[in-house]
Amino acid sequence: MTDFLLELRCEEIPARMQLKASEDLARLFTEELVKAGLKPESIDSFVTPRRLALIARNLPLETAAVSEEYKGPRTSAPAQALEGFLRKTGLTQDQLEERDGVWFAVVNKPGRATAGVLAEAVPTLIRAFPWPKSMRWGVASQTTESLRWVRPLQGIVAILGDDLVDIEIEGVKSGYATLGHRFHHPGEITIGSAHDYVEKLRACHVIVSHQERQSIIEAKANEAAAAHGYTVIEDKGLIAENAGLTEWPVPLLGDFDPAFLEVPPEVIQLTLRINQKYFVLRDAAGKLAPAFICTANIEAKDGGAAIIAGNRKVLAARLSDARFFWEQDRKTKLEDHAKKLERITFHEKLGTVADKVERVAKLARWLVEEGIVKGADADQAEQAARLAKADLVTEMVGEFPELQGVMGGYYARAEDLPAAVADAIRDHYKPIGQGDEVPTAPVTVAVSLADKLDNIFAFFAIDEKPTGSKDPFALRRAGLSIIALIGQSEIRLPFSKVGPQYLALLAKQIACRGLEPSGYSSFADDIYQDWLAGRPITRNVDGSISRVNNEGGRMLYSNELAPLIKYAADVHDAVMASGPGVLPFLADRLKVQQKEAGVRHDLIDAVFALGGEDDLVRLLARVKALQSFIVADDGANLLAGYKRAANILKKEGVETAEKVELTYAPEQAEADLIAALDAAEPRATAAVTAEDFEGAMAALATLRAPIDAFFESVTVNDADPAKRTARLALLARVRDAVHAVADFSKITG
Incomplete structure (x- = not known):
């Protein structure tokens, strides 16, 4: 048993691709070995900006001999079938075995030297490597058959034990030599085996473990910040990115002019993080500090002073641009910025962003005026909606699209607009995803809800609904956001009655695309x-x-x-509840959203199947009451009785409950069930009307014992037609009484 080292060295691999590439190398390598009957004890994979590498531990020196059996055609099959089977197995007919009229082939494969397997496997995985983006280079790039790699491949190290595995691909031959750090050790290094690979490179200022470089960056950045009384704003993604940009990471702390702090902190953070890959710092008071940490790829002789000075100069230019955008944008009022939205197409069938703003403004006002969103001022809701998208045409959002909404809030405050309006502009995109903050301020809720409702209604109206895995307009996310907003503030929104003036405006805009x-x-x-x-x-x-x-x-x-x-x-x-409309779509989103809360999706279906329920708060309250009921003995037994009744009614084709006058003396269990229904039906109906769903379940629970007794002692399909008809009608009453709360046929179990 021995170890195998593979290193594929090339020009700089983009940081965002490195970790996935390292995983893919280990996966593809394992798959190629499995085909040959080899399985390493473990694989350690490494990646730096200039190399992908792995060490396969404890490989045998040769593969084991294997015997494989293949089932062929029947002996009576046409000759062509036998010929095809022989070609597939590489045998002759006299080498086949006949068992019970069927041909079998036993193919014995001798063991192979592991080095030979590796010499074939490595070029295969290199050619099949799934880079998100790759390139060809040199003279060979004139043909499409040439090798594609993320950056030009420059070297291959392939050592099994102490022996070189001969590999050549596109003129690049394997060898014992690799390169160390580009500046600290630019010359060649000779690798003797897998055992000295990691430490030899470390001695040449290359840390091959991505995880180790991340740990170094995090620890030393925190040390540098603490030495100046600062703390690093946690950013795991930026740590990983810096680890992907360096082979010998050295975090360095620099500062910038505190005067730049007059620019909104989000702008400074994005400038540092996105443009410069710097870590952002806070001071002891928790405010943004006029300092940064950059990660050098070199141990500088001057302690990094020149590097810090260069980065400080570049950052000053970036922050100067940001301050210029901030000052220029504030010279124009948001309402004047908003006029430019007519130039931006929202969707070819739905008009411009200005058209969308008009719809959202009407809908936001309607939500407040109808008392659906309580505690908000209708004028402020409409004003915020009309200005919410205005920052899309500002210089700052043009530079940092991530700040849409945020910058609008700052510009609104700079104009001394009401705080509620500024907050609504800032937060109207929220919640953006799972775990995001859900707004509760009334004006913000009105605008955010209107914005997301418009997205769904508008795209459904032009038949641009999510299909399968495709959701180009993020409507599923919008649906979850609507549910979160409604649930957080317990908003009673009747979806089928959404503002007629809003829907009429939407219809007019769609119909008038390209018309006067x-x-x-x-x-x-x-x-x-x-x-x-x-x-x-x-x-x-x-x-x-x-x-x-x-x-x-x-x-x-x-x-x-x-x-x-x-x-x-x-x-x-x-927006109707039936068919592939908004309500069924939101019901599906509700299942997704409630899954983590432990709410069963079949219970949502059971309530929704009744129809007429377009209030998600009420629907969810009914579902939760149903879930508590169904796990109790009364609920479980009532469900069993209901299903038995429903099956009988389905078999007999009874669709509706008809009033039947009894022409015979009912049996005791039959009379008891009639009496129980007479008492339970009005109680359950009244409780549902009062939205006392626990009370409705309690009323239904009284039916459990009478139903059990009925099925125990009463024959439904009696020979007497009158009894049979009356008892089927009684079961239909049971079914309909239960349906006052939920369609139990949708409940599994």
């Missing part, structure tokens, strides 16, 4: 209200559209108004 909108504005609300009220709209023989007006007369619309009517209907259909 002025002729439509006076009809939009009327048309949409017709659809809400269910008044018939028909297409006439000549292609024109007409509808019945409030007085019962017919009003004629010309052909050119047909698109508006059609889109009004489409928008309306997009």
Whole structure:
């Protein structure tokens, strides 16, 4: 048993690709060895900016001999089938074995030298390596058959034990030599075996372990910050990135002019982190410190003074640009910035960002005026909505798109706009993802909710819904955000009644894409209200559209108004509970969101299947009450009784419960069940109306014993047709009573 070292050296590998490449090297190498019957005891993988490497521990010097058996065609099969089988196995017919009329081939494969296996495996994995981006180089790049690698491949070290494994690919031959640190040890290093690889490179100022370089950067950065009374703002991603930029990391602390701190701290943080890859520091008071930590790739003779000075100079230029953007953007009011949104297309079928802003403003106001979002000022909600996207056209957000919303909040404060408006502008994108802060300030909630509702309603209206794994407009994330906002503030939002004026405006905007909108504005609300009220709209023989007006007369619309009517209907259909609309979509998102809370998805289906429930807060309250009920004995037994009743009714084709007058004296268990239903049905219905779902479950629980007794002693399919009909009707009453709370047929178990 011996160890194998493989190093693939090239020009600088992008930091973001290194860790995945290291994992892929170990995976592909293992897969190639498994094909040959080899399995290392373990694999240690390494990566630096200039090399990918691994050490496979305890490999045998040769593979074991193996015997493989293949089942072939029947002996009576056509000759062509036998010929194909022989070609596949490389045997002749006299080498086959016949068992019970079937041909079998036993192929014995002798053991092979491990060095030979490796000489074949390494070029294969190099050619198959899955770099996100790769390149060809040199004369060979003139053909598409040439090697592709992330950067030009310059050297291969392949040593099994003490012996070199001969490998050549595109003129690059394996050898014992590699290179150390680009500056500290630019000459060649001779590697004797896997055992001295890590330490020989360390002696030449190369730390091959990415994890070790991360630990060094984190520890020394914290030490440097603490020495000046600062703390490093934790950033694991930046630590990993700096480890991917260096082979010998040396964190150095520098400072910048405190005058730059007048720029919003988020801008300074992004300038340091994104543009310069610097660590950001806080002072003892927790405020942003006028200092930074950069990571050098060299142990400088002057202690890093020149490096710090150079980085300070570059950073000053960057921060000067940021301060210039900050000052220039504030010279223009947000409402004037917002006018430029007409130049930005939101979606070709949904118009500009200015069109979206108009819709969101109407919807935000409606949410407040209807009392859906409580405690907010309607004027402030509309104002915040109209200004929320204005910073998209500012210089600062152009430089740092990550600051959209944040900069708008700063600019709003600089204009002395109300604090609630500035906060809403800043936070209206939240929550962005799982675990993100969920706003609770009323004006912010109104704008954030309106913004996300508009995304979903608008894209559903133009049939741009998520499909499979594709969600180009992040509607699933928007759905989760809506659920989080509603749940956090317990907002009672009737989705099927979302602001008619908003939906009419959306319909008008869609219908008028590329048309002159002025002729439509006076009809939009009327048309949409017709659809809400269910008044018939028909297409006439000549292609024109007409509808019945409030007085019962017919009003004629010309052909050119047909698109508006059609889109009004489409928008309306997009928010209905049935079909692939917004409500089923949000119910699916609710399952995802509640999974972590331990809420069963089948119970959400059970409540949602009843229809008519478009209030997610109420729906979830009903689901949680149902979950508590169903795990108790009463609930579990009632579910069993319900399913037995439902199965009988399904078999007999009984769809609805009909009132049946008894023409016979009911058995005791039958009479008891009738009495229990007479008492439980109104109690359950009243409790559901009062949103006392625990009370509704308690009312249903009283049916458990009578149902059990009924099935124990009463024959449903009695020979007497009158008894049979009455008892089926009684079971239908049981089913319908349970359905007042949830559709138990959707509950598993």
